[in-house]
Amino acid sequence: MGLRNATTDPHPAPAEDAPPRLPRTVVLVGLMGAGKSAIGRRLAARLNLPFRDADIEIEAAAGCTIAEIFARDGEPVFRAVERKIIARLLTEEPVHILATGGGAFMDADTRATVHAHGVSVWLRAELDVLIARTAKRTHRPLLNQGNPRDVLSRLMNLRYPVYADSDLTVVSDERPPDATVELVIEALERHFGIPLPHRAAPTAAPATSKPAGTP
Numbered sequence: 001m002g003l004r005n006a007t008t009d010p011h012p013a014p015a016e017d018a019p020p021r022l023p024r025t026v027v028l029v030g031l032m033g034a035g036k037s038a039i040g041r042r043l044a045a046r047l048n049l050p051f052r053d054a055d056i057e058i059e060a061a062a063g064c065t066i067a068e069i070f071a072r073d074g075e076p077v078f079r080a081v082e083r084k085i086i087a088r089l090l091t092e093e094p095v096h097i098l099a100t101g102g103g104a105f106m107d108a109d110t111r112a113t114v115h116a117h118g119v120s121v122w123l124r125a126e127l128d129v130l131i132a133r134t135a136k137r138t139h140r141p142l143l144n145q146g147n148p149r150d151v152l153s154r155l156m157n158l159r160y161p162v163y164a165d166s167d168l169t170v171v172s173d174e175r176p177p178d179a180t181v182e183l184v185i186e187a188l189e190r191h192f193g194i195p196l197p198h199r200a201a202p203t204a205a206p207a208t209s210k211p212a213g214t215p
């Protein structure tokens with residue numbers, strides 16, 4: 001019989017044959033509309049890892065929306081909750097993909113936690129891209145406090161020098177989200193010097209050729 005004795009097998013699989021694994025949680029950083037949530041969700045699916053969105057975790061913990069926290073308790077309370085939640089995710093949860101809120105990385109404590117436990121990826125986007133992407137929804141309290149172009153432009157000046165402290169920077173532009181995900185995977189592989197096992201990118205849906213007038 002071809003049964004092998006584990007103790008005498010001359011060709012045991014060496015531990016280093018195990019596929020390389022992402023060593024740290026990927027922390028996506030960037031302004032509102034940069035694509036932290038959209039790219040993060042897709043990246044997690046490609047790398048077969050859990051996805052967490054700090055904004056969603058905050059809303060779940062508070063039992064209300066971020067807009068309600070800002071209106072009822074003010075931004076400093078929101079920032080304190082955000083700091084706690086991100087620290088918990090980074091220190092207590094296994095390696096995952098984490099989308100942060102746009103202001104999270106501006107907090108010095110959060111930045112230190114991210115540097116200690118994660119690998120930060122700044123999704124860098126131009127002003128016009130951010131404006132186009134954030135125009136459709138009104139759930140972001142900071143963008144309801146004046147002209148969104150002025151607010152985003154002011155936040156860019158304030159935040160981009162700090163976001164630049166991220167481990168990696170990936171441009172988030174007009175290309176389709178899956179193409180940006182590809183750039184993030186390549187940047188992570190270069191950073192860690194390992195190939196990351198990942199699923200194939202979803203292929204575009206085949207064009208349907210229905211006769212005119214068919215619903």
Ligand SMILES: Nc1ncnc2c1ncn2[C@@H]1O[C@H](COP(=O)(O)OP(=O)(O)OP(=O)(O)O)[C@@H](O)[C@H]1O
Binds near residue numbers: 032039140174175
């Ligand atoms: N190439 C792209 N990359 C990323 N997002 C895109 C792209 N094209 C369109 N989008 C869309 O832009 C919108 C804003 O993205 P998203 O909500 O992921 O931003 P965010 O960085 O998480 O913002 P916030 O800080 O407010 O949470 C989404 O509807 C997303 O689907």
Ligand SMILES: O=C(O)C1=C[C@@H](O)[C@@H](O)[C@H](O)C1
Binds near residue numbers: 032055066100101142
């Ligand atoms: O840029 C910001 O400061 C914010 C971005 C969102 O993700 C939310 O975290 C909140 O609306 C604040």
Ligand SMILES: [Mg+2]
Binds near residue numbers: 036038053100101
């Ligand atoms: Mg988001």
